[in-house]
Amino acid sequence: MRLKRLIAGTILAGTLAGAALPAFAEELFVPLFSYRTGPYAGSGIPIANGMHDYLTMLNERDGGINGVKLRIEECETGYDTQKGVECYEQVKGDGALVISPYSTGITLQVIPKASVDKIPVLSMAYGLSAAAVGDTFPWVFNPPDTYWDGASAIITDIASREGGKENLKGKKIGYIFLDAGYGREAIPLLEQMSSDMGFELLQYPVPGKEMQNQSSQWLNIRRDKPDYMIMWGWGAMNPTAVKEATKIRYPMDKFYGVWWSGGNDDAAAGGEDAKGYRTLNFHGVGADYPVIADIKKHVVDAGKSQVDPAKFADNLYNRGVYNSMLIAEGIRRAQELSGKTVIDATDMRNGLENLDITEERLKEMGMEGFALPMKLSCSDHSGHHKVYVVEWDGKDWKKAGDWFSPDVEMVRPLLEKAAAEYVASNAPWPERTEACMSN
Amino acid sequence: MLYRESGQYKTSYIADQAIFPIREDRIGMAIIGAIALAIPFFASDFFLNAIMTPFLILALAAIGLNILTGYAGQLSLGSGAFMGVGAYSCYKLTSIFPDVNIIILVMISGLFSAGIGVIFGLPSLRIKGLYLAVTTLAAQFFLEWCFIRIPWLYNYNASGAIEVPERRGFGDIILTGPSAPAMTQYFVVLGIVVVVTLAVKNIVRGRIGRQWMMIRDMDIAAELMGVRPLTAKLSAFAVSSYLCGVAGAMFIFFYLGAAEPSAFSITLSFQILFMVILGGLGSLVGSFFGAAFIWGLPIVLRAGFPALGIGIGAETVFHIATMIVGALIIVFLIVEPHGLARLWSLGKEKLRVWPFPYG
Numbered sequence: 001m002r003l004k005r006l007i008a009g010t011i012l013a014g015t016l017a018g019a020a021l022p023a024f025a026e027e028l029f030v031p032l033f034s035y036r037t038g039p040y041a042g043s044g045i046p047i048a049n050g051m052h053d054y055l056t057m058l059n060e061r062d063g064g065i066n067g068v069k070l071r072i073e074e075c076e077t078g079y080d081t082q083k084g085v086e087c088y089e090q091v092k093g094d095g096a097l098v099i100s101p102y103s104t105g106i107t108l109q110v111i112p113k114a115s116v117d118k119i120p121v122l123s124m125a126y127g128l129s130a131a132a133v134g135d136t137f138p139w140v141f142n143p144p145d146t147y148w149d150g151a152s153a154i155i156t157d158i159a160s161r162e163g164g165k166e167n168l169k170g171k172k173i174g175y176i177f178l179d180a181g182y183g184r185e186a187i188p189l190l191e192q193m194s195s196d197m198g199f200e201l202l203q204y205p206v207p208g209k210e211m212q213n214q215s216s217q218w219l220n221i222r223r224d225k226p227d228y229m230i231m232w233g234w235g236a237m238n239p240t241a242v243k244e245a246t247k248i249r250y251p252m253d254k255f256y257g258v259w260w261s262g263g264n265d266d267a268a269a270g271g272e273d274a275k276g277y278r279t280l281n282f283h284g285v286g287a288d289y290p291v292i293a294d295i296k297k298h299v300v301d302a303g304k305s306q307v308d309p310a311k312f313a314d315n316l317y318n319r320g321v322y323n324s325m326l327i328a329e330g331i332r333r334a335q336e337l338s339g340k341t342v343i344d345a346t347d348m349r350n351g352l353e354n355l356d357i358t359e360e361r362l363k364e365m366g367m368e369g370f371a372l373p374m375k376l377s378c379s380d381h382s383g384h385h386k387v388y389v390v391e392w393d394g395k396d397w398k399k400a401g402d403w404f405s406p407d408v409e410m411v412r413p414l415l416e417k418a419a420a421e422y423v424a425s426n427a428p429w430p431e432r433t434e435a436c437m438s439n
Numbered sequence: 440m441l442y443r444e445s446g447q448y449k450t451s452y453i454a455d456q457a458i459f460p461i462r463e464d465r466i467g468m469a470i471i472g473a474i475a476l477a478i479p480f481f482a483s484d485f486f487l488n489a490i491m492t493p494f495l496i497l498a499l500a501a502i503g504l505n506i507l508t509g510y511a512g513q514l515s516l517g518s519g520a521f522m523g524v525g526a527y528s529c530y531k532l533t534s535i536f537p538d539v540n541i542i543i544l545v546m547i548s549g550l551f552s553a554g555i556g557v558i559f560g561l562p563s564l565r566i567k568g569l570y571l572a573v574t575t576l577a578a579q580f581f582l583e584w585c586f587i588r589i590p591w592l593y594n595y596n597a598s599g600a601i602e603v604p605e606r607r608g609f610g611d612i613i614l615t616g617p618s619a620p621a622m623t624q625y626f627v628v629l630g631i632v633v634v635v636t637l638a639v640k641n642i643v644r645g646r647i648g649r650q651w652m653m654i655r656d657m658d659i660a661a662e663l664m665g666v667r668p669l670t671a672k673l674s675a676f677a678v679s680s681y682l683c684g685v686a687g688a689m690f691i692f693f694y695l696g697a698a699e700p701s702a703f704s705i706t707l708s709f710q711i712l713f714m715v716i717l718g719g720l721g722s723l724v725g726s727f728f729g730a731a732f733i734w735g736l737p738i739v740l741r742a743g744f745p746a747l748g749i750g751i752g753a754e755t756v757f758h759i760a761t762m763i764v765g766a767l768i769i770v771f772l773i774v775e776p777h778g779l780a781r782l783w784s785l786g787k788e789k790l791r792v793w794p795f796p797y798g
Contacts, residue, residue, distance in 0.1 A: 036754035076741075076753040082702060085695055086738070089489040108600050109697045112617035128598070179587060181598035181699055188597050207587070208701060306752065418597075425594065426602055430618075 040235030050320020132382030174226030239269030290366030503682030511675035512655030520582035522687025523703030529688035552684025560676030719780025
């Protein structure tokens with residue numbers, strides 16, 4: 001009897017809940033797809049905290065953006081594409097301004113949907129590289145860099161250490177990657193570079209199920225002895241790889257990670273032995289920025305954040321902040337262009353496309369030195385901005401070397417080719433109908 | 440009073456053998472059918488896209504597993520992979536024959552899944568129970584490996600995912616692809632699920648279904664009575680995999696729109712197994728209950744807590760949903776091993792004597 005009552009109660013509660021849907025108000029709805037559960041939570045939690053806290057800070061400090069509060073809602077995806085699609089469907093009908101899927105798999109799923117539903121997708125430095133071609137993908141944005149920029153930047157850095165691209169000939173470069181859409185994204189570019197420059201590319205796929213057990217991959221690496229290693233890992237794969245690399249005594253300064261392999265916990269798994277491990281970065285590390293101080297004051301100290309104080313302002317947290325800054329600036333630009341304060345998703349798309357974050361604006365936001373100025377255009381939704389390398393010193397990430405540009409001349413034509421291929425294989429792909437506002 | 444069969448006389452064999460011999464049942468089915476047809480005109484796109492369509496698809500997959508596990512008594516952990524076979528073969532078929540109506544291709548793709556299912560069902564002639572579960576687990580891992588490692592299956596796509604192309608049918612109605620309306624997809628799925636379920640219902644209550652149940656209840660006795668285990672077991676594997684394959688193809692073409700191999704992982708197999716266990720082994724209506732429960736609960740919880748004014752994080756809701764489903768599975772196994780379907784039939788029996796239970 002009690003069980004039946006329980007069931008009846010649950011069902012009743014469910015119906016009541018379904019009936020009381022939130023009403024639209026004067027607000028800007030920014031859904032955040034996050035994952036604080038599952039095997040990728042190690043990377044997902046700092047990102048989610050950083051994104052959430054920056055937007056909360058805007059609400060607390062400035063009362064939103066130009067007087068309109070932000071409604072920030074997280075949707076738990078668990079890095080699962082199926083749940084991600086469900087989240088997408090859920091926020092779509094709720095007036096979402098922009099989607100941040102935070103998973104290459106989910107991004108690939110929502111790209112075709114977004115152009116039909118007219119909701120911009122901001123996949124910050126992840127997702128489909130070819131989406132940088134704005135003429136083909138008007139609704140998708142991947143600033144500040146695509147994966148292909150990242151891969152070319154790592155090769156550029158290796159080349160400069162070797163004393164020039166011509167010296168890469170005959171070298172062996174290993175690529176260890178998460179065997180999913182994300183990890184495979186960089187392969188076409190690396191293959192192209194390998195045939196152009198004459199280095200040998202060795203691939204070590206790590207299946208998502210077995211990412212916490214990479215001994216077989218690293219056994220092969222020990223046998224093959226690649227001169228450099230490049231990693232495209234995420235979640236539990238990163239700390240495992242770093243630990244395995246230290247175990248086989250791989251020279252850590254020759255081990256490169258893409259920006260997503262640069263979590264503090266990732267490198268800390270190798271401890272002191274992981275000293276020298278290098279990853280790409282495109283924003284500041286540490287807490288010495290006015291913007292981070294503001295977040296601490298208005299959000300963390302006010303008890304409005306879920307962040308563990310010891311992990312406040314670590315590398316991935318700052319990346320979340322950077323991502324939210326792009327969202328907020330997109331909204332601000334959209335408000336400027338449309339002349340409204342309460343904007344819709346179409347305005348947001350214009351805002352992102354005409355995003356122009358200048359040095360002065362960075363200073364105003366308290367992000368001087370935290371990020372470089374960036375600009376997007378109708379045809380270039382990524383910008384191929386400069387990156388730099390950070391090095392693990394055993395305790396924290398330290399800047400190692402100056403900002404440098406990825407190999408844009410090489411990447412851009414390949415991106416355009418890939419975009420054309422995407423269109424061909426997904427025919428009929430809709431033509432861009434959105435007018436270009438500025439240039 | 441409301442639900443009583445007394446006074447309903449059957450005067451022909453046809454009436455006696457009908458799927459719904461009781462008039463009240465027929466009325467009930469008509470009402471459910473009317474609701475199913477009317478829902479799209481009132482519900483939001485989210486409700487159709489994220490709840491109803493996947494619910495129907497997963498119910499079909501659960502029916503598939505129920506055939507094998509509930510009716511024929513062969514435990515399987517490979518249903519997710521068999522769904523994948525359906526999805527990938529449908530994808531290949533539609534890239535090779537782009538002009539053929541996608542619904543026909545969905546129905547054909549189940550045949551590929553059935554073929555694979557029969558091959559992996561062969562060991563069931565020699566091994567039983569838990570050991571069979573291990574061989575189906577092998578099927579799960581092997582097929583998943585194929586989806587990742589055979590690039591031909593996903594047309595050499597760089598990201599390893601399959602993306603559903605736009606397909607039109609019945610004149611110029613967009614059936615699949617991102618611009619397909621939620622309502623169209625819902626009706627297509629509803630149509631396929633209803634037709635297939637009716638067909639299965641007839642198989643199950645006919646000669647083949649009875650053979651399956653005999654094998655399940657006691658295989659030696661069944662063999663002595665002239666049931667060939669080879670045909671009975673393999674036909675169960677074939678029908679079960681066919682249904683899973685059709686469900687898998689619909690899952691990609693009418694719900695997800697694109698898929699990575701991880702969509703057909705062991706998690707999906709377990710999800711379907713839970714639907715069958717919670718819904719009721721050996722019951723078709725139970726498969727629908729189970730699918731509604733397992734699919735709907737997290738969504739209801741996710742929408743429910745904020746709407747009730749309980750502000751908890753998205754991940755906490757997620758944890759709570761997992762815990763509730765886990766706890767309920769244990770509770771059901773103890774309290775009602777026959778699942779929600781048994782509660783349903785108990786309810787019907789109570790209703791029969793209502794309001795004079797002691798009369």
